[in-house]
Every structure is written in structure tokens, then in C-alpha cells.
Amino acid sequence: MKAKIALISAIIFALTSMYVAVSKAEAGTTIKVYSERQPFLIKPLIDQYEQNSGNKIEWIFSKKGLVQKTILEKDNPVADIFLSADIARLIDIAEAGANVDIPIQDKVPTNLQTQDWTSLTMRTRVIYAHNKLNLNEISYEDLILPEYKGRVCTRSGFHPYNVSLFSALIAHHGEEWFEDYIVKLKANLARKPQGNDRDQIKAIYAGVCDLSIGNHYYYFKMMDDPNQKVWLDKVSPIFPNQDSYGSHVNISGIAIINAKNYDASLDFLEFLLSDEAQEIYANDNNEFPVNPNVSASERVQALANNAKFDPIDLQEIASNRKAVLDILQKINYDG
Numbered sequence: 001m002k003a004k005i006a007l008i009s010a011i012i013f014a015l016t017s018m019y020v021a022v023s024k025a026e027a028g029t030t031i032k033v034y035s036e037r038q039p040f041l042i043k044p045l046i047d048q049y050e051q052n053s054g055n056k057i058e059w060i061f062s063k064k065g066l067v068q069k070t071i072l073e074k075d076n077p078v079a080d081i082f083l084s085a086d087i088a089r090l091i092d093i094a095e096a097g098a099n100v101d102i103p104i105q106d107k108v109p110t111n112l113q114t115q116d117w118t119s120l121t122m123r124t125r126v127i128y129a130h131n132k133l134n135l136n137e138i139s140y141e142d143l144i145l146p147e148y149k150g151r152v153c154t155r156s157g158f159h160p161y162n163v164s165l166f167s168a169l170i171a172h173h174g175e176e177w178f179e180d181y182i183v184k185l186k187a188n189l190a191r192k193p194q195g196n197d198r199d200q201i202k203a204i205y206a207g208v209c210d211l212s213i214g215n216h217y218y219y220f221k222m223m224d225d226p227n228q229k230v231w232l233d234k235v236s237p238i239f240p241n242q243d244s245y246g247s248h249v250n251i252s253g254i255a256i257i258n259a260k261n262y263d264a265s266l267d268f269l270e271f272l273l274s275d276e277a278q279e280i281y282a283n284d285n286n287e288f289p290v291n292p293n294v295s296a297s298e299r300v301q302a303l304a305n306n307a308k309f310d311p312i313d314l315q316e317i318a319s320n321r322k323a324v325l326d327i328l329q330k331i332n333y334d335g
């Protein structure tokens with residue numbers, strides 16, 4: 001009799017848990033995310049969100065073309081959200097009218113959001129220098145000095161990270177100045193632009209060049225990678241332009257691109273700005289949180305050492321992008 005009761009309760013228990021599992025899955029919404037970045041960077045955030053909300057995140061990754069895809073699909077969107085590692089892509093989407101307005105977020109400084117998109121994190125474009133140069137100070141403008149002829153490496157000038165930096169240079173100095181600058185920068189290159197940010201640091205380590213430009217968080221990614229850590233024996237990041245307008249800052253951000261799944265999408269967006277999620281961004285990704293309640297990780301703070309950041313408006317940077325692309329093309333920067 002006892003065994004029978006145990007068996008029956010076991011069956012009831014199994015049925016109840018099955019019911020709970022099914023109803024939970026039904027309650028959850030699937031939020032589709034377009035991203036040009038691999039999901040692993042933000043995986044801890046997705047896991048946390050799925051656990052908190054019962055919603056599911058479906059990650060659609062492609063290395064290229066998602067902005068164009070979003071714009072083509074704007075009347076019948078496939079994805080709900082566009083996650084971007086750069087301001088330019090968010091502006092392209094907004095200019096094409098492929099996004100849905102979002103409320104102004106009280107957790108984000110006003111200069112880092114519009115009703116079209118909001119920033120999630122900030123990243124600095126620093127200069128990586130060979131330690132033998134013994135530099136404490138350097139500026140983006142210094143990269144064209146004659147003494148650095150054949151000693152600079154960069155990735156493609158057309159990569160959004162560089163386009164954003166170059167757009168800021170136009171904002172500070174004007175187009176004519178920039179055209180002269182970029183010709184001289186090309187003349188100072190040790191090799192044709194190639195690879196990603198980390199490949200430039202590898203090239204400094206390998207003796208190909210002495211200076212490069214890269215985002216600050218790659219320093220920590222290399223430090224945490226047993227194969228890349230050794231590069232940092234010879235190379236150090238410097239926050240540029242501390243004697244002038246400060247180091248260039250770009251953002252990662254988010255736009256909602258589908259009205260149909262709006263509530264769930266906004267819920268995910270607000271989660272990414274929560275103290276909890278911003279802590280994960282700060283500590284796992286070593287980016288600067290936009291939410292002022294959350295500080296950068298200790299090691300980021302130690303590296304940045306209260307560095308001054310360029311306060312220029314992101315919209316102004318965005319407005320110079322076309323001029324940058326035209327000049328890069330004209331002088332064939334990558335060729």
C-alpha cells in the first residue's frame with residue numbers, strides 16, 4: 001500500500017512538474033537579436049536574463065551585413081533587436097527608419113541615448129605602444145610624426161571603430177586637416193591595413209611595427225588569454241590626448257527594430273541597463289558601464305587612472321562619417 005502511494009505521488013509529482021515546465025515555456029517570449037558579435041561576449045547576460053524573465057533569447061549572428069538586412073526587412077522584421085558594438089550601425093538603422101522609438105532611459109546619460117537607440121557600454125580607443133618607446137603620453141595626432149614613419153599598424157580604416165575615431169578627428173580639426181592627416185598616417189604604416197585590433201598588438205610584439213590603435217578592453221582579453229598574454233610583455237596601452245580633448249569614446253548599444261515584440265524587447269533592453277547586467281558588462285567585458293550606479297571594474301579603473309575622455313557628442317561624430325568614408329576611399333587608405 002505504502003509503495004502504491006509513493007508511486008502515485010511520484011506520478012502526480014512528475015505530471016505537475018511537466019505541467020509547470022510546459023506552462024513556463026508557453027509564458028516566455030522568444031526575442032530575436034541581430035548581432036555582428038559572437039554571443040559569447042554577452043552569454044552570461046543572456047543566461048541571467050533568461051533565468052530572470054522566462055523569456056528566451058535567440059541570437060542571430062553574422063559577421064557582416066546585418067545593418068543592411070535590418071534595413072531591407074524593415075517593413076517585415078525578422079529580428080526584434082539590433083545589438084551593436086558601435087554607434088555607426090545604430091545611426092544607419094535610425095536614418096533608414098528601421099527602428100521603433102524607445103522611451104528615454106533614466107539609467108543612461110542623456111548624451112548617450114536618443115529615442116532611436118540607447119548606449120549600453122562605453123569603450124575607449126587607445127594607442128598601443130611598444131614599451132621600448134617609453135611613452136607616457138601620446139595623441140592620435142602624434143601618429144603622423146615623421147619619427148614614426150613605417151612604425152604604425154592599423155586595421156582597415158573602414159572598420160566602424162576607426163571610422164568613429166576619424167569622425168571625431170574631423171569634428172576637432174575639420175575635413176581638410178583630416179585629409180592631410182590620413183595621407184600622412186597611411187605613409188607611416190608599416191604594412192597594409194589588415195586584421196583586427198588584437199592582430200595589431202601581435203604585430204608590435206612580432207617587431208612589425210611599434211604603434212597601433214585598439215579598443216581598451218582588448219588589453220584585458222589578451223591578458224586573460226594564455227597565448228596572447230605574452231604580447232603584453234612588450235606592448236602597453238596608453239589613453240591618448242590627455243593634454244588636449246581626451247581619449248575617443250565609442251559605445252555599444254541597442255535598438256528595437258520590431259513593433260510586434262515591443263514589450264518583451266523593451267524588457268530585455270531595460271534588463272541590459274539594470275545594475276545587475278551593467279555589473280556583468282563591467283566585470284566580464286571590461287567596458288565602462290553607462291549606468292552611473294555601476295563602476296568600471298577595478299582593473300579598468302586602474303588602467304584608465306582617471307583618464308580624460310573626449311566629451312564630444314556622438315551625433316556630431318555620426319554626422320562626419322560620410323566625409324571620413326569619402327576621404328578614405330579617395331586616398332585608398334587600405335590599398
Ligand SMILES: [Fe+2]
Nearest residue numbers: 085161197215
Ligand atoms: Fe570589439
